Structures are given as structure tokens and as C-alpha cells.
Amino acid sequence: MQTEQQKFRGPARVVLAAAAIGLGLIVIMTPLSPQGVAVAVGIGIACSGILLIVAPSTQNQTTRSVLPLVAGVMCMVLGAVVALWPDAGAPWLALLVAVAIIVFGIHTATRAIRQRTDQSVASLISAFAAILIGVVAFSWPVLTLSVFRVGFGGWLVFIGAQALLQLIFARRSTRRRPPTRGWIRTAAASLALVLACGFALGSAWIFGGAPLAAPGAFYTPPADVSDTPGTLIRVEPLDSGVPAEAEGYRILYTTTHADGSPAISSGTVLLPARRGTDPLPLISVAHGTTGVDPKCAPSLSATPFSDGAAAALEQMVVEHGWAAVTSDYIGLGTEGPHPYLVGDAEARNVLDATRAAHELADVTLADRTVVWGHSQGGQGALWTGQIADAYAPEITIEGIAAFAPAADLYGLADADKNDAAGKTVSAYIAATWNDLYPELDLDEHLTAGSAVGVERISQLCFNGKDVxxxxxxGTQVTNQVFPDSTLAGEFGDMLKAQTPVGPFPAPVLVAQGLDDPLVKPQLQDRWVEARCAEEEAIDYRTYAGFDHVSVVSKDSPLTPELIDWTLARWSGDAPTPNC
Structure with missing residues (x-):
């Protein structure tokens, strides 16, 4: 006769088996975030642990092995931990999956070598493929979880169905499967190895980035450098990426950090090849995000003048006879850290590059300028206008053009925290602000599992193949980089402090693509509304069908409009605010 415990196990197994099947189908069919995968997997592991505990035994209760009981309890505890703390559980789960694949491969290889059967070759090939996939999986934690999600869901359906069938059929079938032909297994293993090698090589190509030149001797200043900001230290011609009928130069000059301490920065100057003796009109460019490593300086790039509104800039120089100066910013090319998205520091670098350009031989520049900037540079351009009167009163700002500016840095960090591009920007902030503001101790306030992703992203530039x-x-960072509690604290206040609020000494043009996934239009709308409420002269233009990059492309309607707007500012035409 059945005991009360045995009577309980039957219905309990039916419920748990049905739950496993249902959960498995949900896991397979429902798009889940890494945290969602962790929760689902945690629940699934806990359910499998319960199934192990209540599973029927072929032994009597006195001799029943304690191994299933111990394994079941361990699964329940592990599943509960993963499900209840998914932010920490997701990266660890991805790591465990990668390790498990490698261990499986090693075990398969060891068994094949020891047994030396006719299937040993196929087993060794399969083992090598598994080890290779496991190693590559360390670089693809989110993808690993996505694939694992499907496999784990299928496994849950399988064990649930198996548990139900065991209740229906008292005996397991003793029919033996026909042996698989050796050549089929070897061919399948070889195909798996080829795919694994392709995946590994593709991953190496993607994550390897582009081989960029490290800053050379040009970027190292002499020992006796003037403390006067904007002093030109040295200059050399550029031999690549310079538009036809133009001349390009790399410059090194003095500037200051946001706290006023002396620093060194590099940059570029673009001049028309044909020019007279009259002072050239000038554009001061604040460039967009190129990375945070010294090798990411635009002046080191093979295309140093390709950032932002490059097509419009080339036309202004070649066709209209203007000059342009761009700061690399501190820490890009020169010694850092780079003040990534620190508006006051970027603005100082831009204004000092403008000062240094005036010291070039054989060219005379006007003491007026129009400031341009895209993305990070859009924020920098707005800050350049904001501090110009106090920091560089000898420079007259005639206009400020900001394209998709990161004007609301806190809003951007919060709105994009779960997006790939947002995680990349957050990683750059984490990598630089930890040195700029050690009191924030950002290294200790990242979400679980984000530190490795931050370090890897910070070593990549944001141009060329590195993008x-x-x-x-960024897609493989399992969590948002900064937890909500960090965004709500002192760090969040410092992000908000990077919002340029004016007053601005000249008319401002803000251009925004309505399909921008990074600097979202609603964030820009709010910033513009706030500035208009302060009676700033803002000309706000939006472009349907254009995103963060295409809004400044050659074919964008912004390109001819920007040229006309810039020429109008120089001519002293009345501004066209549309608040």
C-alpha cells in the first residue's frame, strides 16, 4: 500500500511537471532581458530541485539514496538565489554556462581518449568545438543567455513531459535505439567545429577593433611649457584625410582642466589652400564621442576631419574660404584622464584651441568664431558659448550650432541605461569619471557584472570599425551600468550639473533627428523649452527620418541649412529663434 508521503508525491509531481512544461514554453516563446532569463532559469532550477526531491524511488524509504535529496535542495537554493537577485544572477549565470560548456568539452575529450572507440574521433572533434564555443561565450554573455534560454526552456519541457510519462507508464521502454552511423556523427561534429571556428574568428575580428596608432612624440610636451592657456606648443602638417584644396595641421597647445589647473591638449586646424591676406572667418569645432583612450584622438585618425557635420565643414573651408579648428580634448592624444562629457572642461579645450590657432604662422584668423558641435561636441559647443565671456573674453562668439547635443546628460543616462549605445556611453563615463571624481568611487557603485564590460569598452574607440x-x-553588458540608486545620488547630481543652461552670448541653433535612438527627441524638446523659458534665442530644428548620425550626413537637409545659418551669423543677420 502507498504511504501518505507517496500519495502526496503523485499529485505534487503532476503539478510540478505541468509547471515545468508551462515555464519552459514561456521561456522559449517570450522575449526576455538577461534579468528575465535569470529569473526564469532560477525558477526552473528550483522546480527541477523539487522534482528531484519528490521523484519516485526504486528503493524503499530506508535505503533510498540521499543524493537526489541533497541535489534537490542545492538546486532549490541556487534557483532561489538566481531568481531573487537577477541583476547579480544574470552575469554569473552567463559565466557558469560558459564554464559548463568548457567542462563538458574537456570531459568529452577525456572520455574519448580513454575509451578509444570507433567514435573517438567524432567525440574529440565535438569536444574541441564545445571548448572553443565555451571560450568565445565569455565575450558574449547576453547572447549566451539568449541561446541558453531556448535550450533551458526545451529542457524544462522535456523533464516536465518525462515526469508525466513516468507517472503514466510504470516501466521504461527497454527498446534500444539503432546505432548511429559513425560517418554521420563525425560529419556532424566536423560541421559543429567549423561553425565554432567561424564564430570564434568572427568574434575576434569584431572585438579586436581597429589597430590604431598610439600617440607619438608629438603629443609629449617639452618640460618648459607656458602656463598661459591657449599657447601653441608645436604644429605639424597632416598627410591623410585632408580634403582636396585644403591644408590640414596637427597642433599641440596649453589649456586647463575644469578646476583651472594647467593641462595639455592636441587638435587639428583645417585651412583653405587658396587664401589671401585678410583674416579668415573661423569655425571652432567641438567633436563628438570618439572614445576615452589616448589613441582615440581625432588628430590620430586617418580621417581627422570626418566627425560631425564634416560635409558642411569641408564646404565652408574649400568653397567659402573659412578656417576650422578642432580640439581633441585633454586625454585624447595627450595625458589624461579625458573629461568625457564634462562640459566646462570641453569648453576650455575648445576655446584654448581657438587661441592657439591664432598663433599659426602664415595665416591670419579673425578674432570672432562660430562654434559647431555634434553629440558630445554639441554639449561642448553649448558650454563653450556659456563660459566664453568669462574664460576667453577676447574671442567673440557669433553663433553656436549644436547637433543632437547631449544637453540633458542625466536624462540621457536614465533614458538610455538599458540600450546598447547608452551602456557604451555609460561605460565611457564610468571609465573616466572614476579618475576625475574619485570621491564618487564609481568603481564600487556599478551594477553587478558591469565592471568587465566597462573596462573592455573603455579600451575601444568610437570611430571606424571600433564603433x-x-x-x-554594449549589447553584451547584462545590466545597466549604473544602478538607479547611484543615478539618484551624488553621481546623478553631477550629471545634472553638466546641463548647459546659458546665458549664451550668441544665437543658438539646435538640430535634432526625430529618429535618434541615443539623444531622444523628447529630451531635447524639454531642454529647448527650458531655455526658451529663460528667453534664450534658440532656433530649434527637427528632422523626420534622421537619426543621431544621419542628421549630420552629407545628404541631410541640415547641411545646406547649417552653411546658410553660419554665413548669416558672420554677416550679422538677425537671428531666427522659434521658441
């Missing part, structure tokens, strides 16, 4: 690598690295 792809940086964005994909």
Missing part, C-alpha cells in the same frame, strides 16, 4: 566593437560590447 561596431564598442556597440556590440
Amino acid at each position: 561596431l566593437a564598442a556597440i556590440i560590447r
Whole structure:
């Protein structure tokens, strides 16, 4: 006769088996975030642990092995931990999956070598493929969880169905499966190895980024450098990426950090090849995000003048006879840290580059300028206008053009915290602000599992092939980089302090693509509304069908409009605010 405990196990197994099948189908069919995968997997592991405990035994209760009981309890505890703390559980789960694949491969290889059967070759090939996939999986934690999600869901459905069938059929079938032909297994293993090698090589190509030159001797200043900001230290011609009928130069000059302490920065100057003796009109460019490592300086790039509104800039120089100066910013090319998205520091670097450009030989520049900037540079351009009168009163700002500016840095960090591009930007902030503001102790306030992703992303530039690598690295950060509690604290206050609020000494043009996934239009709308409420002269233009990058492309309607707007500012035409 059945005991009360045995009577309980039957219905309990039916419920748990049905739950496993249902959960498995949900896991397979429902798109889940890494945290969602962790919760689902945690619940699934806990359910499998309960199934192990209540599973029927072929032994009597006195001799029943305690191993299933111990394993069941361990699964329940592990599942509960993963499900209840998914932020920490997701990266650890991805790590465990990668390790498990490698261990499985090693075990398969060891068994194949020891047994030396006719299937040993196929087993060794399969083992090598598994080890290779496991190693590569360390670089793809989110993808690993996505694939694992499907496999784990299928496993839950399988064990649930198996448990139900065991209740229906008292005996397991003793029919033996026909042996698989050796050549089929070897061919399948070889195909798996080829796919694994392709995956590994593709990953290496993507994550390897582009081989960029490290800053050379040009970027190291002499020992006796003037403390006067904007002093030109040295200059050399650029031999690549310079538009036809133009001359390009790399410059090194003095500037200051946001706290006023002396620093060194580099930059570029673009001049028309044909020019007279009259002072050239000048554009001061604040460049967009290129990375935070010294090798990411635009002046080191093979295309140093390709940032932002490059097509419009080339036309202004070649067709209209203007000059342009761009700061690399501190820490890009020169010794850092780079003040990434620190508006006051970027503005000082831009204004001092403008000062240094006036010291170039064989060219005379006007003491007026129009400031341009895209993305990070859009924020920098607005800050350049904001501090110009106090920091560089000898420079007259005639206009400020900001394209998709990161004007509301806190809003951007909060709105984009779960997006790949947002995680990339957050990683750059984490990598630089930890040195700029040690009191924040950001290294200790990242979400669980984010530190490795932050370090890897910070080593990649955001130009050329590195853009792809940086964005994909961002997709593989399992959590938002900064937890909500950090965003709500002192760090969040410092992000808010980077919002340029004016007053601005000249008319401001703000251009925004309505399909921008990074600097979202609603964030820009709010910033513009706030500035208009302060009676700033803002000309706000939006472009349907254009995103963060295409809004400044050659084919964007902004390009001819920007040229006309800039020429109008120089001519002293009345501004066209549309608040």
C-alpha cells in the first residue's frame, strides 16, 4: 500500500511537471532581458530541485539514496538565489554556462581518449568545438543567455513531459535505439567545429577593433611649457584625410582642466589652400564621442576631419574660404584622464584651441568664431558659448550650432541605461569619471557584472570599425551600468550639473533627428523649452527620418541649412529663434 508521503508525491509531481512544461514554453516563446532569463532559469532550477526531491524511488524509504535529496535542495537554493537577485544572477549565470560548456568539452575529450572507440574521433572533434564555443561565450554573455534560454526552456519541457510519462507508464521502454552511423556523427561534429571556428574568428575580428596608432612624440610636451592657456606648443602638417584644396595641421597647445589647473591638449586646424591676406572667418569645432583612450584622438585618425557635420565643414573651408579648428580634448592624444562629457572642461579645450590657432604662422584668423558641435561636441559647443565671456573674453562668439547635443546628460543616462549605445556611453563615463571624481568611487557603485564590460569598452574607440566593437560590447553588458540608486545620488547630481543652461552670448541653433535612438527627441524638446523659458534665442530644428548620425550626413537637409545659418551669423543677420 502507498504511504501518505507517496500519495502526496503523485499529485505534487503532476503539478510540478505541468509547471515545468508551462515555464519552459514561456521561456522559449517570450522575449526576455538577461534579468528575465535569470529569473526564469532560477525558477526552473528550483522546480527541477523539487522534482528531484519528490521523484519516485526504486528503493524503499530506508535505503533510498540521499543524493537526489541533497541535489534537490542545492538546486532549490541556487534557483532561489538566481531568481531573487537577477541583476547579480544574470552575469554569473552567463559565466557558469560558459564554464559548463568548457567542462563538458574537456570531459568529452577525456572520455574519448580513454575509451578509444570507433567514435573517438567524432567525440574529440565535438569536444574541441564545445571548448572553443565555451571560450568565445565569455565575450558574449547576453547572447549566451539568449541561446541558453531556448535550450533551458526545451529542457524544462522535456523533464516536465518525462515526469508525466513516468507517472503514466510504470516501466521504461527497454527498446534500444539503432546505432548511429559513425560517418554521420563525425560529419556532424566536423560541421559543429567549423561553425565554432567561424564564430570564434568572427568574434575576434569584431572585438579586436581597429589597430590604431598610439600617440607619438608629438603629443609629449617639452618640460618648459607656458602656463598661459591657449599657447601653441608645436604644429605639424597632416598627410591623410585632408580634403582636396585644403591644408590640414596637427597642433599641440596649453589649456586647463575644469578646476583651472594647467593641462595639455592636441587638435587639428583645417585651412583653405587658396587664401589671401585678410583674416579668415573661423569655425571652432567641438567633436563628438570618439572614445576615452589616448589613441582615440581625432588628430590620430586617418580621417581627422570626418566627425560631425564634416560635409558642411569641408564646404565652408574649400568653397567659402573659412578656417576650422578642432580640439581633441585633454586625454585624447595627450595625458589624461579625458573629461568625457564634462562640459566646462570641453569648453576650455575648445576655446584654448581657438587661441592657439591664432598663433599659426602664415595665416591670419579673425578674432570672432562660430562654434559647431555634434553629440558630445554639441554639449561642448553649448558650454563653450556659456563660459566664453568669462574664460576667453577676447574671442567673440557669433553663433553656436549644436547637433543632437547631449544637453540633458542625466536624462540621457536614465533614458538610455538599458540600450546598447547608452551602456557604451555609460561605460565611457564610468571609465573616466572614476579618475576625475574619485570621491564618487564609481568603481564600487556599478551594477553587478558591469565592471568587465566597462573596462573592455573603455579600451575601444568610437570611430571606424571600433564603433561596431564598442556597440556590440554594449549589447553584451547584462545590466545597466549604473544602478538607479547611484543615478539618484551624488553621481546623478553631477550629471545634472553638466546641463548647459546659458546665458549664451550668441544665437543658438539646435538640430535634432526625430529618429535618434541615443539623444531622444523628447529630451531635447524639454531642454529647448527650458531655455526658451529663460528667453534664450534658440532656433530649434527637427528632422523626420534622421537619426543621431544621419542628421549630420552629407545628404541631410541640415547641411545646406547649417552653411546658410553660419554665413548669416558672420554677416550679422538677425537671428531666427522659434521658441
